[in-house]
Every structure is written in structure tokens, then in C-alpha cells.
Amino acid sequence: ANKIVQFHNCRILRNHRLIWDDLWVRNGIIQNPRLLFFEEKKGSDIKIDCKGKILSPGFIDLQINGGFEIDFSSNVENVEFGVQKVAKGLLQYGVTSFCPTIVTSPSHIYKAILAKIQPKKGSKNGAAILGVHLEGPFICHEKKGAHPEKFIRKLTGCDSVLEVYGDLTNVKIVTLAPELDNACEVIKMLSEKGIIVSLGHSVSNLEQAENAVNSGAKLITHLFNAMLPFHHRDPGIVGLLTSKKIDKQIYYGMISDGIHTNPAALRIAHRANPKGMILVTDAISAMGLEPGTYQLGQQHVTIDEKRAFVANTKTLAGSIATLPHCIRHFKKATLSSIEEALEAATLHPAECLGMENTIGTLNYGAQADFVLLTDDLQVYSTYIAGQLVYSNSQ
Amino acid sequence: MRLVILDDYDKVSLWAAKYIRNRINEFNPGPEKFFVLGLPTGSTPLGTYKKLIEFYKSGALSFKYVKTFNMDEYVNLPRDHPESYHSFMWENLFKHIDIDPKNAHILDGNAEDVIKECQSFEDKIKEAGGVNLFVGGIGPDGHIAFNEPGSSLVSRTRVKTLAQDTILANARFFDNDLSQVPRQALTVGVGTVMDAEEVMILITGAHKSYALHKAIEGGVSHMWTVSAFQQHPRTIFICDEDATLELKVKTVKYFKGLMEIHNKLVEERVPT
The missing domain is CATH 2.30.40.10 (Urease, subunit C, domain 1)
Structure with missing residues (x-):
């Protein structure tokens, strides 16, 4: 040995x-x-x-909702099995660690799931589980995206967070909307516990976003998506990329699958803040499946080579991108070097999590x-x- | 004393590497019989090391039964510092070849007791049976290893304070920050190198031409420490045309006339 x-x-x-x-x-x-x-x-x-x-270095996916027919948020009974199946499947995509992501759900689901998804070292049985990414329920109604509206909650303070999620031990990232009341207080509490706060599903203006970052938030959830569009008098969360009023490097996730984000938007973000770029898949259960029609959760989904549609419609069902595909697309779209493209899926996510000495790097000791x-x-x-x-x- | 004059740096590197290859292979080293090689650092031997690596990769040379002793190392520079001679040797030679780490010796500039370290280095050379071939380069002021001008010609391995010229010249490797440049080094002495069975000195470039002149046309002088090797029974200087600029035409012509003989030394031998 x-x-x-x-x-x-x-x-x-x-x-x-x-x-x-x-x-x-x-x-x-x-x-x-x-x-x-x-x-x-x-x-x-x-x-x-x-x-x-x-x-x-092995790829790190900070936002992935499932894959291989598994949806983490809806398989409460078998969630360990589901997470392990995805963890194993991700190895073929070079992903060596990831954060299973749970969308806005009722409190009892969080409590049930969080107890069952423990951080786990990687092995031949699957990529490492770094901790759960909780995307919601403290988000903005207007920017709910695909999240079920009825479970969206108000932030009434730190207690409300603990009340909804229960035990935070297995949580790595929480996505919340910074314009909610008490957001700064909650961000401070979560950051002190070592949980990464990500801003998203939000109508926040730039000042609110800056206050959130200066309270401890470090990440932006799928930049441009589910937030106010860039406006020159108030650039909103997007403005964080070039803000001079924040005290640290801001990181931002982007779905660089060639479908969910226009290449020009990728280029704008990357040129404004190259060190903060993190490639995420935000993949759904249809990721990793052969083309065909599947029953996924409550929906029939048709998958072709690149996209997943709600069956018999042209409505995208979510991302089915793999991380190496996102890296390749990102490199092509931004004309960046191989090094830059790889670091957006390795070093940057590791830095965001404060784990850059152990993962996302090939330095000695990692x-x-x-x-x-x-x-x-x-x-x-x-x-x-x-x-x-x-x-x-x- | 031999002087081999070649067209340029690349030819010097190839010639020197072939010479070392032949010396090792003729020695026919084995588990009971190691070839002991003294080695320098710096830009001059780089090309030679590249060629030696090529020979190793092509199967023409193995370092399995070779012990190496390096000439010098800075004092109090972390071993892993990119400018340390440990780093240099690792990057430019050792990591590419099949030498056993136990057989690669470099002075430890971070030893608690550097005087003891120097003594033990001398002892290890002795235990190994002495150096069969010591390869060296020189500075523009004619120093060999860190035996700066004025060093005793019978000196042994010891701590040496660097000359101001050397410190200034080294600043470029340390972000041009003089305060970061090591002031002291551990170095083999002129006497240590003199004890080797054979010495090979590489000299290239016009900026070394005056030193070459002093080394072979001047008298033996402790102000040009490399000149001591005039008194070594088997010394071979290998230089390029640029380095001969300060030599007398007569000297150059004489040694060039011997090239046919010298070139026999580097012919590839077919193993019998």
C-alpha cells in the first residue's frame, strides 16, 4: 500500500x-x-x-440534480442508492467529487434526505460526495424557475433555516436570494458553519448582493439564469463580477452546455472575471441516458443527442450536459486555453469551497x-x- | 592537459556527453564496482545532461551503477527552492535517468552542522573509492565550483562566502532581490577535485574566453582557481570557438591539430 x-x-x-x-x-x-x-x-x-x-485534476461538479434516471430531490426512499448510482456513473465523465443538489422542497424532505446523504470519500464505487447543495427554498417567487412555488419560504432569521433544513452537518452549499429579509444574518450564520452561500433565484440589486458577499457569500448560482438581467444603472447580481465593493474573489457557476447559456454570455462573464468561472452541469435525471423517451418523476421526457424535452413539446426539461462536454464547449466558446477551461471545472470550484489544497489541484500533498x-x-x-x-x- | 575545441555549444555538449558515456561504459560498472562521477550545475552542463539523458533513453548508457557527487550547494536555501542545486539536478538529470537515489550525493546546505556535513561529504567520496571523472564548468573569473578567486588550491570541501560578483550575477535568479540571494555555499575544494582520477572542464561563450586564457596560458594562480588543473595528470578542457577568443593563435592551432586523435576518444565502441 x-x-x-x-x-x-x-x-x-x-x-x-x-x-x-x-x-x-x-x-x-x-x-x-x-x-x-x-x-x-x-x-x-x-x-x-x-x-x-x-x-x-479530477472534475468537481457543484450543482447536479441527478442523472441516470435518478432525481435526488424526488427519490427520498432510495436516496442513498440514487446518489451512489450517480456517483458511480459520474466517474466516466472524469468527475471525482460533486455536490448532490436538492431543489426547493418541503421541510420533511430536507430532513429525510439530509440525514441520508453523508459526505463520502471517492472510490471505484463512485465520485466523492462533498456535501449537499441545497438550492432553495429561501428564494424569490418571481425567479423560481423550475422550482415548485408552494414550497418557497421566507427567511425569518437563522432559526427558520434550521427549522426547515434540520441538521446542517451534511450541507456544503446553500443557494438563497440575498434580497430576502434577514439574509445577511443567515449568510453570516451559514458561513461561520463552513457552508458556502451561493446567490441565485433572486431579484436582488447590486447593493444587496454586495452586502451578501461581504456577509460571507462566495458563489453565484447559474449566473444570468433566474436573476435580474444586467442593467447598466443597476447591474444586479451580475454586477458582482466587476464590483469593487466586495472583499473577496466571487465565484459563479455557469451551465456551458451550448443550450442553456449563449456563448456570448459565457464570454462576457469569463472576460469580466476569469478566475471566478465555475462550470456546473445543473444536470437532471435525464443526463447520462441514451436517446429515447423516459418517465422521469412526473414527466415524460424525450432525449435526443443534446437536449431533453418534455415529451411532445419543445420545452427544455433541463440540462443533460456532462462536465467534459461543458469544458469542451466553454473552451470553444470563449477561445480560452485548455488550462483555463480545465481550471474552471477543477481549481475554481475547489477554491470556492476552500479545498484547493486537497482537490482540484495536482500540487504536492493534494x-x-x-x-x-x-x-x-x-x-x-x-x-x-x-x-x-x-x-x-x- | 588536453584542450578540445569545437564549433559551438551544442557540439561541446554532444562531445562531452559522448566522452562521459564512453568512460562509464569502458569502466564496465557493476554492483561491486561503481563508476564515481563528479557533477556541476549551471547553464554550461545543461546541454551535456540533455545528451546523457538521450543516451540513457536510447539504451546506450545506464546510471544504475554510477555514484554521483555534486560540486556545491547554497547554504540555507530550502532544498525544494527552484534555484537550489538539488532542484537543478533533479529537474535536469536525475528525474530522467535510472540512478538509484542512494547513489546521488549533494551537499546539504541546510545541515545543522555544515562543517560536519562537509567532512562527511569528503568521507563519502573516499568510501566510494574516489572520483573517476569530475566534470566542472567555470565562472568568467575562473572559479571552479564555488572556489572563488583567492581560494587555496589545496582546499577541501568547506563553507565558502560568495564573491560580490557572484552574488550580483545570481540576483537574476532571485527576482533581482539581492537580499534573497544566498551569501554562502558549501563547495568541494580545488584539492577535492584535484584528487579525481580525471577532470573534465566545460567552457563555452566569449564571456569565458579570458578565463580560458588564464586557465591554460597563464601560470597556476589561486586568483584563477581553474588554472590549478594544469598540474593535474588527466585534465580535459572542452570549449567552443567563442571561448578561444583570448587564446593565442598558436595555442588554438596546436590543439586543433590534435582533434583527430581526440575525436577517437568519443567514438562509439561496439561492445565485444
């Missing part, structure tokens, strides 16, 4: 650049080979030829979660803690 494994013949993403170098792993942790060589006087026990592939990619960013194989967990080379 203490074997030193040397992955060689690869270009690794380190310090924002792809460089020809080897990756050294022991006990699931990325090692500094100089220290192994000079201090421990050790070389590698096993060499693995990466055949010239790109070696990127967990050896990584993906081998072809030059056109197709997943070739996936590793968690240095162990092969998926390979497409049959």
Missing part, C-alpha cells in the same frame, strides 16, 4: 500550465518527487505510462484524484486517490 507510483509520459496541469512532467503518488496523495529522491532516497515502485495524455484526457478533452480514464476507477480503453 505504501508503493510509490509514477505516472509518466503525460502533460500535467500545474501552476496554471500544462507541462510535461510526471505525477508521483503514494497512499493516494500526490508526492514531491525531489523529497522522495533526496530525503527518503526512494524512486518509484510502479511506473504507469500515460501515453502522452493530458493529466488534469489527493491524487485526476483524469487522463485526450487532446480534444475526451475522458480516457479516471483515478481517485491514485486508483484507477474508470477506463474507456476496453
